[in-house]
Structures are given as structure tokens and as C-alpha cells.
Amino acid sequence: MLTATRGAALYVGALLGPGLLLLPALATQIAGPASVLAWAALMVMSAPIAATFAALAVRHPVSGGVATYVDEAFGRVAGAVTGLWFLTSILIGSPTVALMGAYYVADLTGTGPTAAAAMGLVIYASVLAANTFGLRVSSGVQLALSAVLVAVIAVAVGAALPDHVTQGWTPFAPHGWWAVGTAAGGLVWLVIGWEAMAQMAGDFRDPARDVPRAVAWGFGIVTLLYVGVAVAAVVVPADPGSTVPLADLVGVGFGSVGRDATALLALLLTTGGMNVYIGSGAKLAAALAAEGALPAWFAGGAARSVPRRPLAVLACTGVAMYVPLVLGVVGPAEIVLATSACFVAVYVLTLAAARKMLTGGLRVCATLALVLFCGLGPFLRWWLLLPVGVVVVAVPLLRRRWSRPDGVEGAVTGGAPEQVAP
Template sequence: MNQLKKEITLLSGVGQLSTTLMGTGLFMIPAVAAGIAGNYTLWAWIALFIAICPIALTFATLGKHYPSAGGTAYFVRQAFNSRMENAVAWLFVSIIPVGIPPAVKLASGFLQPLLPDAINSPLFAQTFTLALLLAVNLSGSKSSGRIQTVIAISIFALIGAFLWKGNIGWQDTQMPLMQSEQWLPISLALGVMFWCFVGIEAFAHMGEEFKNPQRDFPIAILVGCFVAGATYFACTVVVLKFHAYGSESFDSGSIPWLSAQLFGPRLASVISLIGFFACFASINLYTQSLARMVWAQARQHRPNSPLATLSERGVPKRATLLVFGVLLASCWLGELTNMELPVFLTLANSVFVMIYLLAMLSATRLLHGKGKALAYIALLLCVLVFVCLGWAMLYALMILLIFMQPWKRASTINRTLPTADESH
């Protein structure tokens, strides 16, 4: 058994992507961005929406013509060679120590108030979160998609309640007059806000498991991005109206604070539960995609390896256990070293943007016609976002160069598969 089960429908695909894009970001990024750019954050969202459209469309086209659990690494292999593929695969793995532990920490922060005093500790909450994630990952994509669809509905209900209880009207969405001195804070906010749309590259790993990838995969990406973007914008409007931002420690708790202001303390447990599962949903897809990337690499390079096997449910069980073992060690190390969330968030963003950039670069070689032109636009936009990250760019560049090993002689270039137009 060496093929993943095709269990993902259009609805579950939209649910998985939208909850992944919102997840941890919805409970943190609107407040952090507002602290950087104030009311001009609304302009930053418009700019980000415009930038993400060609990127999402290009990922949708790649996933439609090249559905594979290898995701971006697979796209890069088809466009270039195995050396680049391996570099991208390891680049994706490098997200584990800098990206996922802070997300797990944020999720466990929502969980802690719900735990009994005897076991109410950050380390236990993070370990329990990982154990629950492992159970969901091993249950298969079909069960995971259903869970994340329910979580998506809960998030929409929460934001809808904020809009209703906060008496949000059209006057609250009016854009401030643009001024030249605001370009710098807007660009700095964009460097943080890109976190809200990382997840498309992880979703690319799920293309092989769609029942009808050619039809449903691109629609799921476009609808999922639109739903998440509209939710982020609405949440930011509420945050700005009630000034629910201002300091690093307060920003991560802005949504619970808003809930207490609008609904009183009686719903604190409900909000904490929704916050936990929203973060849980985001991390869930990443851990699934990482396991599938490891499995896809093993299947291609070492087909007889235990990592290349699947369970009876069609899940890469051993690859999943390996990913969670590394993740558990990273979380424990992060807790012992008291990592600062904003620093790790920026470093993780640099890796994500680099992955997006390489995917768009691959698309310029694999696609033709309108798809190729769109890929070049998306590539330029990724470069601009990369520049907005400042010094954090060096982290992603360093990792990429280490695993590409340009000082060694290139191995034989692998045969490139036919382009999208030739295959279809």
C-alpha cells in the first residue's frame, strides 16, 4: 500500500485551509499589526490581499496539474533538480524548531485555564496538545477535515458575535487618508501579517488526497483564502475600534480581552476553548503536511524504508511519529529557553516566504500562457514581501544555502516531467 487515500472533498478542503490560515494568526496578528501601523493596518490588509491573490492562484494551478504529497519540494524537482528538491524539503523541516513550538505554546496558553490546578503547567499543556494532535493526525485526512470544518464554523460564529455585539458599522471600515510617512510602518506590518497566509504551501501537500484534485483543489485554495482574508479584516476592524492592542504581552491576549469587554467574564471558558481549537487546527495541517513531505521523500528516494509505508487508514504513521518526536523535543527545549514569540514568528515567516518564492520560481518554468505570466507577478510580490522581513531574510537564506551545498559539484539532473500544458 503506497498510495494515500483520496478522502478530501471540496467542503472539507475549504474548512482545512481556512482554519489553518486563521488558526494562531487570528488570535494574535490583528493586534500585533495594529500596534505597528495603527488604523493604517486596514491599508496593509488590502495590500496583502492583492499580493496573495496571484500567489494563491499559482499554487492552485500547480496543485491542479501536479497533485503530490511532496508539495513545493515536488514542484521544485519538476522544475529544477533533486538538489533543489532536497533543499526545499529541509527548508520546510526547519520550520519545526522556529515556527511550530510558538504556535503550540500559544494554543496551550488557551488550554491552561481549562486544566485542573494539579496539572496546570505550560509543559504539561504543550505535551497534552501534541498528544491530541498526534491522535488526530493518525486518524486520517477525512476525520481531520471534519474536525477542522467544525472549528471553522466556531471561529466564524465568534467573529460574527464580535461584529454584532460591538455594533460594527460601515463607518468603522472607512480607510484613513494615505500619507507618505505611513509606508514604512505599513511595510513592517506586512512582514508580520504574512503569517496569516502561510498555510497554502502546507496545503499543497494535501493535493494527492483530494477525491477530485483537478476540480476541487484550486477552488479550495481560492475560497479558503477569501474566507480567511475577510475574517482577518473583520477582526482587525473590531480590534481597532476597541483599541485592543498596545503591548507585546497584551497583543497575544487581545481576543480574550475583547470577549470579556463585550460578553463579560462568564464566557471566558468558551472563548478559551475556541481559541485552543483554532490554534489546534492551524498546527494540525502543518504536522500533517510535514509527515507527508517526509513520507513522499522516503517513497521517492528510499521506497523500502519504514518511513515510506502507510497504515491501514492510509496515513504515513512512521513519518508522523518521527515528526512528532522532533516536535516534542523542540517544544520542551523552547519552554526551557523561554523563547520570545515575536522573534521566532519573524524567523518562521522568512522560511515561509522563501518556500513561497521557490514555488513561484518553479511555476515560471512549469506553467505556460496566463499561468506563467501570473507566476512571474507572484514571484515579484514574494520578493517584495521577503525584503520587508529585513534581517530575518538571512535565516532562510542560510538554511537554503547549507542544504543546497553550492560548493559541491551538482549531481546528475533528474529528468523533468512534462509541463502542465504538455501533460494536459
């Protein structure tokens, strides 16, 4: 059974992941030193979000993920759309994560961009192969990797800040104030995971007492870490054009040894995070197919620990996304924002469901979180066309499919994947 301390550790592990390898530096590139305001805004948003999901975990624990809440509140079509949004984020985000890890390996080995591109494909293929044979990274291993990452970043930030804390703050908003909102939209990757505790509430000894404590402690740890990273990304900027900004930061505090260790950790963290997300995404696709939200073909072999048919589709879509990334047709920033648009859509529907399910002060908390998350929409601009496109295509098909007498009955229970922030 989980204690509050162990729960807080799991919470931190659910929020931290490969996104830390790139996103802090990306936010600084988008908004300059004013990116710290984007971090601050996300932390302000995270407080009511964390409180909302803690309340849901205690009062409405589920095992199927956020789609289950949406299904219960708004019906099976909305629940299916939520699952499809999450699946879309995995389809487009995984190749970017693979390339992130590959850049760090290339930095470790002293090779160039061609070798990095090849290594990214190797990482992606290795994760797919592992899932094909049912080899999964355990939550304990992923938690340990996240803990090491937290320790390394915390010490590196502590070592680097004293000598640089007054540097790099001018001009404060070189790209204008609107860029702050755009940076916040990209950083959404780093706050996805607050809902994970709802799926583990039944594992606590005393959910009513321990879940709020776990959420509070996890929020405090993550906030302190993100504040340090946000400031460090400004005052210790990565080299222009660097593809390994976290290694640049750690190298300031630990030299070449720290830089090499960061590259190795980046590879392990990337592989572990992708392993969890791709395996869970395949299971989600099979569950959606079993409910009629996807073609029945995807449900074939669903009894396996990781269904192989969805994995085959993930392999094809991954390569299709990876090639333009490597060729520079699209950049990591564009993929990050597109993925963030899907995440924002998922959270908006989930928080709207929470508002409907909770009462009193907790409903006010859910409403505040919903309003704040909706506020990110204008900054994501046309990237929101991606989740809108999913709705336009999927909703008529789902309604037509489920209105037939032979339509599949039952709620969407596949839910969202096990949470390891991308």
C-alpha cells in the same frame, strides 16, 4: 468526491488556524492602525497566488506538496531545500503555537504565567504522544473547529464594530511606514495554505470547473473575515500586554461567556493544528531522509503512520525553543517573523516553479505573485538569514551526497505537510 462548496470550506480551513489567536493584535502592536494596510497588501498578494495555485491544481495536480513543483522545475536539490525550509518552520513555530494556546487556557482558569508555561509543555507533550501512537486529528474535525472559529469571530466583530468603528485611528502610523511592511511579514502566517488545493485536485468531481470556484469562494470568505479582524484589532485593541487578544475581542461582543468559549476553542484549535503539523513534519523528515536529504537515521520506522525518530527530534528541538520563549529571551514576535521568513522562501521558490510550468496569462499571474512575495524580503531583514543558512549548510551536502555513485535516486516526494495555517 469534492464539490466546489466543500472545496471552498476546505480552503478556508487550510488558511485559518491558531495564528488568528495572536497575529492580528501583533500586527497592530508593530504598525498601529496602519496595520490595516499590511492586511490589505496581503489580500492583494493573495489574489494572484490563489489563482496561480488553482491553475497548478488543474494542470499539474500533485500529492507531494509544493516541494514536488520545485523539484520538477528546478531539480531535486531545490526540492529538498524547499522541504527543509518547511520542516524548519515546523521546528521553530510549533512551540510558539503551544504557548499561544496555553495563554488562553490560563486566562480561562484564572492562573498566571507560570501555569501557562506548564500548560504549554503539556500541550506540546500531548501532541507528541498522540502522534507517537498514531492518533491524528482528522481533517474533518479540524475543518469543524475552523468553521466554529470563523462563526465566533464574525459574530464578535459584527457586534463590536458598530460602537467602536471610529475609535483608535490616530496616530495612524505611530511606528513609521516601514513597520507596515514588517507587520505584513508577520501576517504571512495567515495566508500560507493557498497551495493546499493542488494536493486535493484529484478529489474533485470536475477539477477544471470546481477548483476555480472553490478558490474564488474561499478567497472571498477569507478576505471578508480578515478585513473585519484587521479593523477590529485597531478599534477594539487588546489590553496592554494581553496574551489573549482574541479573547479580549470576543469578550467585547459576548462578555465573559464568549471569552471563556474562545479560550476553550483556542485550546482545541491549537492542539488540532499542532497535531497535523507535527505528524506531517515527522513524515516529511522521514521522506527527506529516504531521499538522502537528511541522515538515514530519520527514515527508520518510516513505514509507521507517524515515524517516531523524527518525533523524538521534534520533542528535543521543541523544548529547546520553548524554554527561551517562556523566559522571555525571545518573544513570540521574533519567532513569528523567523517562521515567516521560511514561509516566504518556500513560496518564492514555489511561485518561481509555477512561473516556469505555466504559460500565457497564468504565467503572468504567477510572475506577479512572485514579485509581490519577493517584495516582503526587505521587511523581514535579518530573519531571512534563517532560510539562507539552511541553503548554505544543505546545498553542498546534498550535491556531494547525490553526486556519489551510491547516491539516492529519485525526486523528493515527501512534500510539504498537510496545510493547516499555523
